[in-house]
Amino acid sequence: MTTFTKATAVSAMALGLAIAAPASAQTLDVAWSQDATGLDPHTQTAFASIRLLELLYEPLVRLGPDLELQPAVAESWEFSEDATTLTFTLDPDAVFHDGTPVTATDVKASFERILDDETAAAARANYTSITGIETPDERTVVFTLDGPNVPILNGMASINAAVVSAAAIEAGTVGTEVMGSGPFTLAERTPNANARLAAFADWHGGEVAYDEISVSVLPDETAILASLRTGQADFALMTDPLVATLVTGTPGLELLTAPTLSYHVLQLNASRAPMDQLAVRQAMSCAIDRQDILDGALLGEGEVTGPLTSPAYRNDPASLFCYEQDQDRARELLAEAGFADGFEAKILAANGEPPTAVAEAQLIQSQLAEVGINLEIETQEMNVYIDRWLAGDFDMAVALNGGRVDPYTMYNRYWTEAGNLQDVANYIDDTLDTLMEQGRIETDEEARKEVFAEFERHISEMSPWVWLFTGYTYTAQTEAVEGFEPSPTGSLFGLVDVTLAG
Amino acid sequence: MGYVLNRIALFPLVMLGVSVFVFVAIRLVPGDAITAMLGTEGGMLTPAQRETLTAYFGMDQNWFVQYGRWLTGLLQGDLGVSVTYGQPVLDIILDRFPLTLELAFLSMFIAIAIGLPVGVYAAINADRPSDLIVRVFAMIGQSTPNFVVALLAIYVLSVGFGVLPQMGRFVSFFDDPLGNLTQLMLPAIALGTAFAAAVTRIARAAMLDVLSEDYVRTARSQGYSQRYVIWRHALPNALIPVVTLSGVEFGYLLGGAVIVEQIFALPGLGRVVLDAILQRDYALVQGVVLFIAFNFLVVNLLVDLAYAALDPRIRYGAK
Numbered sequence: 001m002t003t004f005t006k007a008t009a010v011s012a013m014a015l016g017l018a019i020a021a022p023a024s025a026q027t028l029d030v031a032w033s034q035d036a037t038g039l040d041p042h043t044q045t046a047f048a049s050i051r052l053l054e055l056l057y058e059p060l061v062r063l064g065p066d067l068e069l070q071p072a073v074a075e076s077w078e079f080s081e082d083a084t085t086l087t088f089t090l091d092p093d094a095v096f097h098d099g100t101p102v103t104a105t106d107v108k109a110s111f112e113r114i115l116d117d118e119t120a121a122a123a124r125a126n127y128t129s130i131t132g133i134e135t136p137d138e139r140t141v142v143f144t145l146d147g148p149n150v151p152i153l154n155g156m157a158s159i160n161a162a163v164v165s166a167a168a169i170e171a172g173t174v175g176t177e178v179m180g181s182g183p184f185t186l187a188e189r190t191p192n193a194n195a196r197l198a199a200f201a202d203w204h205g206g207e208v209a210y211d212e213i214s215v216s217v218l219p220d221e222t223a224i225l226a227s228l229r230t231g232q233a234d235f236a237l238m239t240d241p242l243v244a245t246l247v248t249g250t251p252g253l254e255l256l257t258a259p260t261l262s263y264h265v266l267q268l269n270a271s272r273a274p275m276d277q278l279a280v281r282q283a284m285s286c287a288i289d290r291q292d293i294l295d296g297a298l299l300g301e302g303e304v305t306g307p308l309t310s311p312a313y314r315n316d317p318a319s320l321f322c323y324e325q326d327q328d329r330a331r332e333l334l335a336e337a338g339f340a341d342g343f344e345a346k347i348l349a350a351n352g353e354p355p356t357a358v359a360e361a362q363l364i365q366s367q368l369a370e371v372g373i374n375l376e377i378e379t380q381e382m383n384v385y386i387d388r389w390l391a392g393d394f395d396m397a398v399a400l401n402g403g404r405v406d407p408y409t410m411y412n413r414y415w416t417e418a419g420n421l422q423d424v425a426n427y428i429d430d431t432l433d434t435l436m437e438q439g440r441i442e443t444d445e446e447a448r449k450e451v452f453a454e455f456e457r458h459i460s461e462m463s464p465w466v467w468l469f470t471g472y473t474y475t476a477q478t479e480a481v482e483g484f485e486p487s488p489t490g491s492l493f494g495l496v497d498v499t500l501a502g
Numbered sequence: 503m504g505y506v507l508n509r510i511a512l513f514p515l516v517m518l519g520v521s522v523f524v525f526v527a528i529r530l531v532p533g534d535a536i537t538a539m540l541g542t543e544g545g546m547l548t549p550a551q552r553e554t555l556t557a558y559f560g561m562d563q564n565w566f567v568q569y570g571r572w573l574t575g576l577l578q579g580d581l582g583v584s585v586t587y588g589q590p591v592l593d594i595i596l597d598r599f600p601l602t603l604e605l606a607f608l609s610m611f612i613a614i615a616i617g618l619p620v621g622v623y624a625a626i627n628a629d630r631p632s633d634l635i636v637r638v639f640a641m642i643g644q645s646t647p648n649f650v651v652a653l654l655a656i657y658v659l660s661v662g663f664g665v666l667p668q669m670g671r672f673v674s675f676f677d678d679p680l681g682n683l684t685q686l687m688l689p690a691i692a693l694g695t696a697f698a699a700a701v702t703r704i705a706r707a708a709m710l711d712v713l714s715e716d717y718v719r720t721a722r723s724q725g726y727s728q729r730y731v732i733w734r735h736a737l738p739n740a741l742i743p744v745v746t747l748s749g750v751e752f753g754y755l756l757g758g759a760v761i762v763e764q765i766f767a768l769p770g771l772g773r774v775v776l777d778a779i780l781q782r783d784y785a786l787v788q789g790v791v792l793f794i795a796f797n798f799l800v801v802n803l804l805v806d807l808a809y810a811a812l813d814p815r816i817r818y819g820a821k
Contacts, residue, residue, distance in 0.1 A: 043539075120558070121551070223766065232666060383780070390542065420546045
């Protein structure tokens, strides 16, 4: 068998050489493992879709690599003094891929489409405080809000608030034909296989230094690594730390990492006994060694974090409740709650989503067993997991939840009385609700930070969930690629700044 | 002839059974197309938005109505439209099937080209060291999962030699035969390895059986050469189990090789059906599975016909 494989390998090499010749310097060959699930920027929420659409469409504003707001379709923006109206001035050079200018009419039509129930845009919830959209001229858009709302500006820096052409909306072609104003046009695409993106010469954001991006969808990350090694791909996106870290040892390849906004968390269901008791939840928080789970499941690739993951709002997690493992205290708390002998419960994890989920569940299982809490791990396929997660149908769950730049946009869905995902959070108290409301209306930046720091202290102590750590986003590139800056959002928009050597 | 017609007459009935089974099975799996598309963000939908999507995915009707609609379309040759691809299901199948068919043929070619001669050789040399070696390798080959062979091949090529057939951009045989064969060689080896090992073992066992039969001994006693006895008398009869095995394996391969297609990023039927299941693309799952079932029936029929050709007893017995 061995000789057989070797012999064929050599003959395969002879044939393969012709095919694996270095690509033209004008093409950036990109590989990723999951393809977009659709092309409508307003309704697609999967990360795989968003990172493709970000290269084709543009919102009014976008987030830079340091999460600062940057102009996109809008060249400037301004809140009224009381933060109840938000005015955008559009870039006069912004044009759609067919050459027609992007106007205030397009912006208005786009937001009306997002807010229309018929569109079924999940991101609508972020923009419901818009009560009016006026277009005094073709370059100015004024949003009227139902009250002071500072976080909405960051919320608009999302491809789910992309400006699409009013004509395309009228024709009903959004989602079937790509007509954006972004740096690339979609030249060709076969779902779950490949795509070709051509640089858009009239892009108002500047010039892209190469001609096109050729995307290959390689579902297996080991194959992605192999394609980088052989120069078939110049640039790749990776999600599995176990594979990504192999890039580091490979000559000619570079691994870029950025800490993510999304966070790994152990969600407890505080509506189910015995997690309905504060002492039991706190005991679990104390019994967990976060760094140990990070080391064991993610090879230490990440950072222990509190609930706030956005760099501007992040605090030292050591100051939070029981972030140092304390098994004695955990046992005391359990005894106090009447569970000196521990209890049994089930922990839900999605199979392969993230790739480390099951390993995390196993480590949590062994750590909690030391204080007498015996867990049974339920591993489920992603869709089944999501259905149960949304219904709040679990004792506890290992989750990787998406993060946002603004803590209010990130958490109001869970930790407000009216939050859409209150059924998932399964816990609320007046303090949390009040702090979130203050965070929404406060316009002073320093005061907002203090509000959310208080929110973080309180929620860590109440322990409805046990926040664990953030991981990294990984991109790998060959030496030919220069100028890419990774973003904590995982966005690949930085590809517009790339130059190709040779 | 009547036997063949009988079998063909049963096709529609079997297909109907399969269609009901697939239709129900994919809907019994928890999670729907909305969950698959939106993930946890689905929780942000208002009831009105959810209603819109439910209608869009055709989930607002009860199962009987949905099945009736689908069956009516099916009878008119319309397998429906895939919501994830935005294309007719039949177009997607016809687009992906040539790759799957070619891969199945290549794997079978490898399996038989290696397995049959090696198996026969081992049987002739039964219990000698060469036979032992063949048996050990056949056992290893059969028990090594194809994805291990696939990953090993990729690793050896990319790390050891720094080359790899182009992945992610599949070229058809008619556009670029050399490029196409380069792309399919490793997957075919990955799939063909265990297949070849199985053929080796079954060919060896069948050959041993036949070689101990009376008529072989008679032929030998009449002074025919060893070569003549094996080729003329023993091999044709030993082929029957090999054909059965190959037919069944080939039928499976026509259903797509999910894992190997996944590893080599090949756009075959296996990946289509996997993605369709994960994205709860009901029309696509139903269409592809029905197509796979149809292929399986056809292959089975061909295997039966091959028996008849190989063994006159079956041919006459059927009448």
